[in-house]
Every structure is written in C-alpha cells, then in structure tokens.
Amino acid sequence: MVYQLNRSQVTEMSRVGNDLVIHLTNGSSIHLDGFFAGGAEKVLLFKESDGSIWQVNFAQDGNSTVMTGYDPYEGDTSWADALPPAEETLASPPKDTWDGYAIEIQSYTDDVGGKQGDFPPGTTTDDPAPRLNGLVKGLQPGDQIRIYGDGEFLGYAQVDGQGNWYFHVPRTSNGHHSYMARIVNAEGMESDFSASFVLNIDIYSASVLLPWIIGGLGALGVGLAIAHESDSGGSSRRHTPPSQQKVAIETVDDDVAPDIHIVQSGGATNDPTPTLNGTLSESLGGNEVLAVYRLNASTGVNERVGTAAIDAEALTWTFTDPGLSQDGVYTYTAQAENATTGLSTSISNAYVIELDTTNPASGVTTITTISGEDVPVASGGYTTDTTPTIEGTLQSGSLNTGEYLEVLRNGEVIGTATIDANGVDWTFTDLSLGEAGGGRYLYTVRLVDAAGNQSAPSDAYELTLLTDALSQTVTIGAIMDNYGTATGRITSGGNTDDATPTLEGTITGSLGATDVVVIYRDGTEVGTASVSGQTWRFTDNLASDGSYSYTAFVKDSSGTLGTPSSAYSIVLSTSVVPTPTPAATVTLQTITDNVGSDTGNIGKGGTTDDASPELAGTLSRALVSGESVVIYRDGTEVGTASVSGQTWRFTDNLASDGSYSYTACVKDAAGKLGTPSSAYAIILDTSVVLTPATVEITAILDDVNPATGDIGLGGTTDDMTPILEGTISTALAAGESVVIYRNDMEIGTASVSGLTWTFMDILSSDDAYTYKAVVQGVGYEGEVSNTYNIILDTSEVIQSVQILKIVDAIDP
Incomplete structure (x- = not known):
C-alpha cells in the first residue's frame, strides 16, 4: 500500500491490537489493519519529497506508542523509482495568503444517495464526484483558481462575482482524498496552496455491506483483507478493499492541424474529438467494460461518454471523444465497470484538457525592422548578412498564457521569437538564411496559442540577401x-x-x-x-x-x-527655385609630381611615382559667395580646391598604384555643378624610378640669303623657318621624345639621331621668340633645356646706296 506522505506529516504512530494507526498533522488518521499480525517483521517506508527513503523503527514491547524513530533505508530501492515523492503541502501549516490574496476550501456538496447536502472536511461521502465549495479574496482579472487532488492537477474552479467558487471533482476511487486550491495569475505566477481539505469517499452503502461483513469473512471470498479507517470526527467503518485493477490515462492526442501533438494534462487543444490513450494493470473480466467519463467544468456535468477499445494482449486502450460541443475545460477519467450493475472501484487518474478553437486576434504584431550587420535594412532592402535580426512589437501588449510568436520566411516556419522583459518588444535572429542562399525573402510573424490556433500573419517584410555570385559591378x-x-x-x-x-x-x-x-x-x-x-x-x-x-x-x-x-x-525641393548653374568655367591645366628625382609636370596619360600629385588650374572668373571648385577622381568627388583669384590648387592622396582620371567643376551653394573640365588622366607607379636624359639647344640656323648660318643667342634673322639644333645627354628610352616649346607652348617633336637632334620651326610674323626643349616619356618629362632667344625681322631696308667715285691711292 502506498501513501503519499512525508515524515513531517506524521505526529505519532500507535498500535491497537495488531493494527497500526498513523496520526497525521491535519487531524486525520490512517489505519493499517493486521500490520502486526502473524509475527512477521513488518517494514514501513517513507519516500520524501527530496526522493530519500526512510524506515520507521518500531518498539517490540507492545506499548501503545510503537514508533521510536527513523533510519535511512539501506535495502533494495529499485521499486521506489516509479513512485512519486510526497508533497509537503498536504499537512503543512496553511499558507493561504499571497500578495493580498486569500483562498480556502470550505465544504463539499454530496448530491448522491440518501445523505445529501454540504459537509465539512474529514467526513465520508458516497458521492464519487462531489463538488468542492470555497471562498477567494482579492482575485484580479485574468486570475484563475487551480484545484489539485492527491497532488495532481484536476482543473479550474468556477468563480462568481462575490468570491464564491466551486469545482466538481472528477469521478474518483474509494478512500481518503486530499484536495487543495491555489491561485494563478495572468503571468503564470502561482500562490501558495490552501489548507488541505480531506474527505473519505465510500461508494458502497453501509446498509448493503455491513450485513455481509457481520456474516463472516467466508462470504467475501478467500484472500480479501478487511480495511478499517477512522476520521478525526470519530466515525468508523469497515469495507471490502477495491479491486487491484489499475486504470491510467497516459496521453491525449490532438490530430487537428496545424499543431498535431500530444496534449499534456492541463494543456490546451484545438481538436474537438481528442483521442485518449491509456493502460490497464490486468485484463478486464468477462462482464467488464472500460468506461470513459468527461466532466465539463463550466456546467459541472460529469458525463459517461463511451467505452474504450481494449488491446487485451498489450493491456492498452484508446477512446476518441465523439465531439466536444464548445470551448472550455474538460476532465477525463476512466474506470473498469461491471456492464450490468455499473459498479466500479478502479478509477483512473484525472486528465484535464482545455478545448480552444478560437484563433488569436489577427494583426496583433508588427515587424518594425530587420538589421543586417548591425545596420537597419528597410523593407524591400538588401543585406549581405546571412544572420539578420528581425525585430518587432506586439500591438496588443504582452502574450496570453501559452501563446508564442512564430516567425516565417517565405511562408515556412523558421523559429520562435524571443519576447523582451517588457512583454511588448520581440527579436529573432535567422541563423539559417545563409543555407537558403541569395535572393528575395518575405518575413511574416503570427501568434500561436497553447491549443495550436494561429492568428493571421503580419504584413510581409521584404529582404534581399546579396551574394558575390555575379561578377559585374x-x-x-x-x-x-x-x-x-x-x-x-x-x-x-x-x-x-x-x-x-x-x-x-x-x-x-x-x-x-x-x-x-x-x-x-x-x-x-x-x-x-x-x-x-x-x-x-x-x-x-x-x-x-x-x-x-x-x-x-x-x-x-x-x-x-x-x-x-x-x-x-x-x-x-520643388518649393525653392535652385540657383542657376554657375557661369564660371574651370580648366585643369597641370598635374605636378613633387617626389623623387623626376619631378615637374606629369603629362596627360603620363606616369608618376608621386602618390600625392598636385592639381592646378584656372577659372574663367572669380568665384562668388557659396561657390567652390570641387575635384572628381574617377567620377567620385574627392575634395575642394584652394582658390586664389582665378587660379586654384588641390593635392590628392592616392592609396595604390593604378590609372586615375581627374575632372574639376564649379559648384554653387545649392549643390549645382557647372560644366566639368576636360579629363586629365595619370598613372601612379611607385615601383618605377624615371631618369630621362637632359637636353640642350646648341644653335639656331638661318639658311635664307643674304645672311645665313648661326643666328646666335639673341640674334636677328629674316628666316621664317629657322632650324634648331641640339644635343641630349643619353640616348632616348623607348617611348621618349625631344619636345620643343616656343614661348612656353608645345610646337612639335625634334628628329633625333644618336645624341643630336634638329627641329625646323615655321614662324608667321616678325617678333621675338624664346625656345626651350625637354625630353618627355609616357607620363613623365625630364629637365627643361636652356632658353634660346631670336628675333625675326623680314622688313626691307629703306635707305638707297650710290657709288660717287673711285679713288686710286697708289702712286706712280
């Protein structure tokens, strides 16, 4: 025989004849008839709430008080693994207040047999499903009252507006039963239990059974024992113990989409025809059936709803409820019954489910943002983050008990969101997006309640995952x-x-x-x-x-x-008339190399080893207030030039070798750009050291009569096609040439032979002219030569000459 007791619930043990009487702290007692009979050593064990097992020590001197203490049990304990530990609450001092709350069980109602009405705890009833009555104080909206019987959750009580509550106990077996109540609020927090309410259920009428008992044991059958119990009120009765058949409801199946699952006792389902599964400890008798009862918590009606299908070999059974008519809490029990009389003592555990077929309210949640690499991505945007974080809010406030937030990607469930401590905000990180690959995805969320009902999905939030699969930029x-x-x-x-x-x-x-x-x-x-x-x-x-x-x-x-x-x-900005495009135009004239041995102007398309080239140019007019010269490198603005009058300068900073193209624009205060300058391209190559040859102009020749030959530095000539001659210090490299400048304007390239060169100019008018030469390569140039000045004068001589006489100055 197993009793769910702790040692702390026992005040003393006494011997009455061969019976052992265990006195409990709640005033009731347990009688173990014949415990000391037969002279065999008897062992009484307690399995505590912490799982430890203790053995009672008994005195052998026949005193009325026989318990002398406890010792840890050192024998085989494998049998105890299947036993639940006792609950301390059964006989603990009442703790029925909880933050201003108070709850108690006051009485039970018997509406079966000849003795009906309301009765206090500690009495006996022949009603197998009595109604518990109680009082609660301080109950708030959303609070519920949970009822427990012998340590198991049975269901929720019904409460009226004055704090009175009642609960119909599921049909149960003969014997002492302890009931308690507690409050649970909307957040799932539970109060302490009420004081234990103990009653004795005996569904066999004394007027029928006592004559059989008086008639002798033989009439009851061989091997049956007589149990005797007394309560704190002093009433006493003996009866035949119940059958050894044990019936259990193990699981309840929900097979209605979307959430097909096993419904735990106390859980919710959206299946109006749930299937019960259970076990038997032994085969049913030839005239026995396994009846299933369903208690409707809202009406208090405990209805026999049918008989289970039995697998006699496996000792298992199943039963599908023919149909629950409305949402609510239902408690199932099963019992083996005599098919003729309907009598049974082998009642199963109570199994409580809640039918909930109502979907959560639609539109109760919103996706506010998706962040990729810690940067918010607008709906319709893109990211390279394969684990983006989705965030949102619950528009209706915190979730109800049992609800959760489901996240879907392209209509497929990918996980459950985490609700923040404030109960309103939520987050979810999609850890599997990388496996899905690049492309467009739509995220939605929906509420799912404890029964598996789903709300309508939220508005979709679009996100595109980028990959490097495409080579074009x-x-x-x-x-x-x-x-x-x-x-x-x-x-x-x-x-x-x-x-x-x-x-x-x-x-x-x-x-x-x-x-x-x-x-x-x-x-x-x-x-x-x-x-x-x-x-x-x-x-x-x-x-x-x-x-x-x-x-x-x-x-x-x-x-x-x-x-x-x-x-x-x-x-x-259509409300403001923009400033017209600036009339000033800009010219990019030079880009200068100021690094290494080869410095100076870098020709267009030329090469330089200066990673900080200096750009310079001119403006068609001085800038007005709000205007600036902006520099673009490869189409991207890189800075603003320093302007002085109608000239400007800008020093760039290049990060790596390569080709770069520059333009300059005038920008006004409204951000409008004027006409860009012509592009000026250079090549940065810091791995090459350039040392071009030096060049010299040695002579300028006149080959027009009457005076021909070297004109001389600063000399005058009437030859409009003078020929320049000069030398270079070293032979030209591939791609190099000698470039001639007249009055600082490039006019052509000399013909080079070895270390000498020549160039014939064509002059259009009389004037003074200055010549220079320089060796240029691709993107670079050497030092400028000496200057050589000449004057072109092709005007006629206006004086006339006449021979007047010839004089002979030699004697004869």
Whole structure:
C-alpha cells in the first residue's frame, strides 16, 4: 500500500491490537489493519519529497506508542523509482495568503444517495464526484483558481462575482482524498496552496455491506483483507478493499492541424474529438467494460461518454471523444465497470484538457525592422548578412498564457521569437538564411496559442540577401536635372527641383542574356535601367520633396543581386527655385609630381611615382559667395580646391598604384555643378624610378640669303623657318621624345639621331621668340633645356646706296 506522505506529516504512530494507526498533522488518521499480525517483521517506508527513503523503527514491547524513530533505508530501492515523492503541502501549516490574496476550501456538496447536502472536511461521502465549495479574496482579472487532488492537477474552479467558487471533482476511487486550491495569475505566477481539505469517499452503502461483513469473512471470498479507517470526527467503518485493477490515462492526442501533438494534462487543444490513450494493470473480466467519463467544468456535468477499445494482449486502450460541443475545460477519467450493475472501484487518474478553437486576434504584431550587420535594412532592402535580426512589437501588449510568436520566411516556419522583459518588444535572429542562399525573402510573424490556433500573419517584410555570385559591378556616375533654369549634373547630396531625375552610370563586363541593372531608391527596388553596351540610364519619378538615396545592382533571372554601387543621394525641393548653374568655367591645366628625382609636370596619360600629385588650374572668373571648385577622381568627388583669384590648387592622396582620371567643376551653394573640365588622366607607379636624359639647344640656323648660318643667342634673322639644333645627354628610352616649346607652348617633336637632334620651326610674323626643349616619356618629362632667344625681322631696308667715285691711292 502506498501513501503519499512525508515524515513531517506524521505526529505519532500507535498500535491497537495488531493494527497500526498513523496520526497525521491535519487531524486525520490512517489505519493499517493486521500490520502486526502473524509475527512477521513488518517494514514501513517513507519516500520524501527530496526522493530519500526512510524506515520507521518500531518498539517490540507492545506499548501503545510503537514508533521510536527513523533510519535511512539501506535495502533494495529499485521499486521506489516509479513512485512519486510526497508533497509537503498536504499537512503543512496553511499558507493561504499571497500578495493580498486569500483562498480556502470550505465544504463539499454530496448530491448522491440518501445523505445529501454540504459537509465539512474529514467526513465520508458516497458521492464519487462531489463538488468542492470555497471562498477567494482579492482575485484580479485574468486570475484563475487551480484545484489539485492527491497532488495532481484536476482543473479550474468556477468563480462568481462575490468570491464564491466551486469545482466538481472528477469521478474518483474509494478512500481518503486530499484536495487543495491555489491561485494563478495572468503571468503564470502561482500562490501558495490552501489548507488541505480531506474527505473519505465510500461508494458502497453501509446498509448493503455491513450485513455481509457481520456474516463472516467466508462470504467475501478467500484472500480479501478487511480495511478499517477512522476520521478525526470519530466515525468508523469497515469495507471490502477495491479491486487491484489499475486504470491510467497516459496521453491525449490532438490530430487537428496545424499543431498535431500530444496534449499534456492541463494543456490546451484545438481538436474537438481528442483521442485518449491509456493502460490497464490486468485484463478486464468477462462482464467488464472500460468506461470513459468527461466532466465539463463550466456546467459541472460529469458525463459517461463511451467505452474504450481494449488491446487485451498489450493491456492498452484508446477512446476518441465523439465531439466536444464548445470551448472550455474538460476532465477525463476512466474506470473498469461491471456492464450490468455499473459498479466500479478502479478509477483512473484525472486528465484535464482545455478545448480552444478560437484563433488569436489577427494583426496583433508588427515587424518594425530587420538589421543586417548591425545596420537597419528597410523593407524591400538588401543585406549581405546571412544572420539578420528581425525585430518587432506586439500591438496588443504582452502574450496570453501559452501563446508564442512564430516567425516565417517565405511562408515556412523558421523559429520562435524571443519576447523582451517588457512583454511588448520581440527579436529573432535567422541563423539559417545563409543555407537558403541569395535572393528575395518575405518575413511574416503570427501568434500561436497553447491549443495550436494561429492568428493571421503580419504584413510581409521584404529582404534581399546579396551574394558575390555575379561578377559585374555597377557605378552611378551622375544624376541629371533636366527641369527649370538650373539644369545639369546634381552632385551627390545636392539639391534639385526636378521630380524626374535621370540616373546615368556604367557597368563592368557584359550583361548576360537575362541580366538587368536594377535601381534601388532608399533600399527599395524602383525599376530597371536601359542598358547600352556598358552604360545605362534610368529616369525616376519622385512623388514628394525629400532626401533620396540611390544604389544600382546587376540582377540575374533568379533574383540574385551582385555587388551594390556606391550610394548617390539627392534632395528634391520643388518649393525653392535652385540657383542657376554657375557661369564660371574651370580648366585643369597641370598635374605636378613633387617626389623623387623626376619631378615637374606629369603629362596627360603620363606616369608618376608621386602618390600625392598636385592639381592646378584656372577659372574663367572669380568665384562668388557659396561657390567652390570641387575635384572628381574617377567620377567620385574627392575634395575642394584652394582658390586664389582665378587660379586654384588641390593635392590628392592616392592609396595604390593604378590609372586615375581627374575632372574639376564649379559648384554653387545649392549643390549645382557647372560644366566639368576636360579629363586629365595619370598613372601612379611607385615601383618605377624615371631618369630621362637632359637636353640642350646648341644653335639656331638661318639658311635664307643674304645672311645665313648661326643666328646666335639673341640674334636677328629674316628666316621664317629657322632650324634648331641640339644635343641630349643619353640616348632616348623607348617611348621618349625631344619636345620643343616656343614661348612656353608645345610646337612639335625634334628628329633625333644618336645624341643630336634638329627641329625646323615655321614662324608667321616678325617678333621675338624664346625656345626651350625637354625630353618627355609616357607620363613623365625630364629637365627643361636652356632658353634660346631670336628675333625675326623680314622688313626691307629703306635707305638707297650710290657709288660717287673711285679713288686710286697708289702712286706712280
């Protein structure tokens, strides 16, 4: 015989004849008839709430008090593994207050047999399913009262507006039963138990059984024992113990989508025809059936709903409820019954389920943002993060008990969100997106309640995962304003009054047959560009004033995006008339190398080892307030030049060797750009040291009569095609040449033979001329030669000459 007791619940043990009487702290007692009979040594063990097992020590002197103490049990304990530990609450001092709450069980109602009405604890009833009655104080909205019988959860009590509550106990077996109540609030916090309420159930009428007992044991059958119990009120009765058949409800199956699962006792289901599964300890008799009872907590009706199908060999059974008519809490029990009389004493455990077929309210949650690499991504945007974090809020506040938030990607469930401590905000990190690969994904969330009912999904949040599968890259070179008086290129971050700006750019490589260039505005795809060769164009249509940021991608037929372009932003302001495009024009004249042995001007397309080249140029007029000269390298603004009058300078800072193309523009206060300068390209190569030859002009020759030959430095000539001659210090390298300058303007390239060179100029008018020469290579030039000045004078002599006489000065 197993009793769920702790040692702390026992006040003393006494011997009455051969019977052992165990006195409990709640005033009741347990009688073990014949415990000391037969002279055999008897062992009484207690399994504590901590799992330890203790043996009672008994005195052998026949005294009325026979318990002398406890010792740890050292025998075989394998049999105890299947026994539940006792609960301390049965006989603990009442603890029925909890933050202003109070709960108690006051009485039970017997509505069976000849003795009916309300009765206090410690009495006996022949009602197998009495109603418990109690009182609760301080109950708040959302609070519920849970009822426990012999340590097992039975169901929820019904409460009226005055704090009175009642609960119909599921049909149970003969014997002493202890009931307790506790409060659980909306957050799932539980109060202490009420004081234990003990009653004795005896479904056999004394008027029927006592004559049999008086008639002698033989009439009851061989091998049956007589049990005797007394309560704290002094009443006493003997009866035949119940059958040894043990019936158990093990599980309840929910097979209604979307959540097909086993419903734990106390759990919820959306299946109105749940299937019960259970076991028997032995085969049923020939005239026995296994009846299933269902107690409706809202009505208090305990209805026999059918008989189970038995597997006699496996000693298992199943029963499918023919149909629950409404949502609510139901308690099932099963018992072996005589098919003729309906009598039974082998009642199973109570199994409580809640039918809930109502879906959670739709639209109760919102996805507020998705973050990739710790950067928020707008819906319709893109990321390279394969583990993005999804965040949102519950619009209706915190979840109800048993509810959770389910996250879906493209309609498939990928996990459950974590609710923050405030009960409103939630997060979820998608750890499996990388396995899904690049492409477009739609995230939604929905509420699921304890029964598996689902709310409608939230609005979709679109995210595109980028991969490096596409090799082409895209550049936005310019955004053009084609409206109003101020037209032209809009600098990145600049203003425009054109609500239909045109984007222009380039791509590297060729597009595949199904590849396209797609344009994103503020992270959302807005269209597909027109592509011609390796250039593209797209005209947007903006609905309202504001700031806009554009990026471009190559996209293939599967939706995979390549590497995004750099962002290009503009500000649309149709309420302000932009300042007209500046009238000033800018010229980029020189780029100077100031590093190493070979310094000076770097020719267009030339090579330099100076990673900080200096750009210089001129303006057509002085700048006005708000204007500036901005420098672009490869189409990207890299800085603002220093301006003095109508000249400007800018020093760049290059990070690596390569080809670079520069332009300069005048930008006004509104961000409008003027006409750009001509492009000026250079090549940075820090691995090459350039040492070009030096050059000298040695003579300038006149070959026009009457005076021919070397004109001489500073001399005058009438030859309009003078010939320059000179030397170089070393032979020219491949790609080098001797370049001739007249009055600082390049006029041609000399003919070189070994270390000498010649060049014939063509002059158009009389004037003074200064010549220089220099050796130039691809992107570099040597030191400038000496200067050589001449004067061209082709005018006629105006004086006339006459021979007047010839004089002979030699004698004869």
